[in-house]
Amino acid sequence: MTGPVPELTDRATACAERLLEADGVLLASHIDADGLTSAAIAARALERAGLPFETVFEKQLDDAAIAAIAATDYDTVLFTDFGSGQLDVIREHEDAGAFTPVIADHHQPATIDGQRSSSRVDTEYHLNPLLFGIDGSSELSGAGASYVLARALATASDADSEPPIATDGGAETDAADADAPSGTRADNRDLAALAVVGAVGDMQASGGELHGANAKIVAEGVDAGVLETGTDLSLYGKQTRPLPKLLEYATDVHIPGVSNDEGGALRFLDGLDLELKRDGEWRRWSGLTADEKQTVASALVRRAVSKGVPASKIEQLVGTAYVLSAEPVGTELRDASEFSTLLNATARYERADVGLAVCLGDRDGALERARTLLRDHRRNLSSGIDLVTREGVTVEEHVQWFHAGDRIRETIVGIVAGMALGNDGISRSKPIVAFADKDDDEVKVSARGTHALVRRGLDLSAVLGEAARAVGGDGGGHDVAAGATVPAGAEAAFVERVDELVGEQLS
Structure with a gap:
């Protein structure tokens, strides 16, 4: 099988073959639309391959979450829509023999000492478009990476075997499976529809349509009869x-x-x-x-x-x-x-x-x-958009920001920030940085830009990662949208560093 994205075929096959060696798999995924569709694609593919699995979700794959995963009895962990940015921590647990990671992600991979100019941390079963010259911010989502893996898993598994299924992913046959053409279930092409939902949810339909590797997945979905497209x-x-x-x-x-x-x-x-x-x-x-x-x-x-x-x-x-x-x-x-x-x-x-x-x-x-x-x-x-529009933002030389405290949930403050761009007093010519209380000790940060700013050189993943680490936190994401967690009280120093870094990128 060449696969929907030929550049990823060999790595996807290696990941699939490693999963098939497992007695059971812990499937860990992010919580947004891209993360949920990533998990669903992986769950359906594991189920069809006859692999027992359990699913867990994390808002943020931090040190504590990875340690909790390492403490389970699973020897194989499949990370979807995150994991690349946390490879340094994951590798520590892998090296200690806690589990073998298989990662299907599209975020910026972790680098040694947190420096983008340093060598990347890596692991053997790491499926990420960025490692193969494909833009993970605009050409392939986390759900797309899971789909590539699912297609490889269908090819690598024995299509004739019918082992018992042990899964928390739903009934052996349900509405989604029943509606898919039988031929597409065998090779998992019916899962292309979920991959497209994930890509659209990840704001990858720039200019009104999906591009690059995403477009190849769309074509497979249309051919499989699970997608229709049109102007x-x-x-x-x-x-x-x-x-x-x-x-x-x-x-x-x-x-x-x-x-x-x-x-x-x-x-x-x-x-x-x-x-x-x-x-x-x-x-x-x-x-x-x-x-x-x-x-x-x-x-x-x-x-x-x-x-x-x-x-x-x-x-x-x-x-x-x-x-x-x-x-x-x-x-x-x-x-x-x-x-x-x-x-x-x-x-x-x-x-x-x-x-x-x-x-x-x-x-x-x-x-x-x-x-x-x-x-x-x-x-x-x-309510959140009304709050931000009414109270306005603080404008720095290169960025604008607001602090919602506990008035906007930290899980949606990034969505609010993105939707507020362009409202009265909130310019689309500068990235917006949003803060919301996470707990007594930490503050969640979300940043949003525009594709026009990205074309000028903006990379919010790099900005938030470096600025957060400078104040004792951590962050990452994509060039147009990124997130971080910083210590409470460090917001002013964080904004100052973000403003400097954005200024350097857009100068």
Whole structure:
């Protein structure tokens, strides 16, 4: 098998063969949408290979979390969507004989002494696109790395054997498995849909579509019949939001008289010669015909042009839609973007088990619980964005920042920061750094930039890692989005160092 990403095939095969040697596997994963889909892909692949496993989730893979993993009885640990940045600590436990790590990640690998110019720490079974010249921030997500591993695992395992399955990942056959074409289950290509949800949730659809290795996974998903793609409006909520709310809340491209304007959105729709209500209810974008969609989209573009919206912004109204073919029309699970948001609303509120169950096909209790969490998540995000917009940010020479204390959950403060960029008084021309209390001793830091800043040289992973270590903490992530943990009281020194480092990158 060449695999969906040929550059990773040999390493993925080695990792898969090592997993097949294990009596049992501890699957450890991150808690965001990319982490949950990574875990789900790995869980399904392990299950199909007949490997007993247990799943654990961590908000942060710190020294204590790794030590707890090392204290288990598992000799083989599969890390998904984290592990690369913590290889120095993982290697210490590996060298002590605690476990053999297998890592499917896309974050910056740890370096000796924390210096980017030093040699990288590594281990034998380490699957990371960055080790093979592929950008882990924009071309392959953690879920994508898990998918590459899953494809290799299908090839390496004995397709004819039917060993007993011992897993906490759900029933042997469930809705997600039943809906997938049987031929794609055998080679795990049906898992491409979850990989795309993870990539979209990890903000890798820059310019409105997925690129690089992600695009190859999309192609496999389309070929497997689990994905559909097409040009569509780049608005969040096309499956579930009534048309007026879809347009009112569409703020990535601000259209005067429509965006953030409930009455304006209603007047805009009333001016179109379309049947926009049925049985007294507003229709949703997903229920419109192609001609009806074209009518609304053309009117939106005309409105944007007439109001002086720049052409470069108007182009952002249209992008590539990623649709999960097996999911019902009009549900959050049909659209990759809405699916990823639903997942974010589970583990960030300590219910990773719910998100995993949804990924693995539970369309009853788990899905309803996830929807309840999503409603609470939206309220918390709205409250957080209102707080930041109302109180504003402190502007330094090269960055801007705010400290939410305990008023925004530390698990969502990064999402709030990213969504607040561009609001009144919050510039998109500078990265934003957000603080939230983690406990009495530590503060969580999240930073967000833009792809335009990344093209100018911004690398928030490097910035937060170096600045955090300078004040006794640690951090990492991606160039456009990163996180850290620092001691309480060290925020001022941390911001000062971040401002210096960003200035050096963007000079």
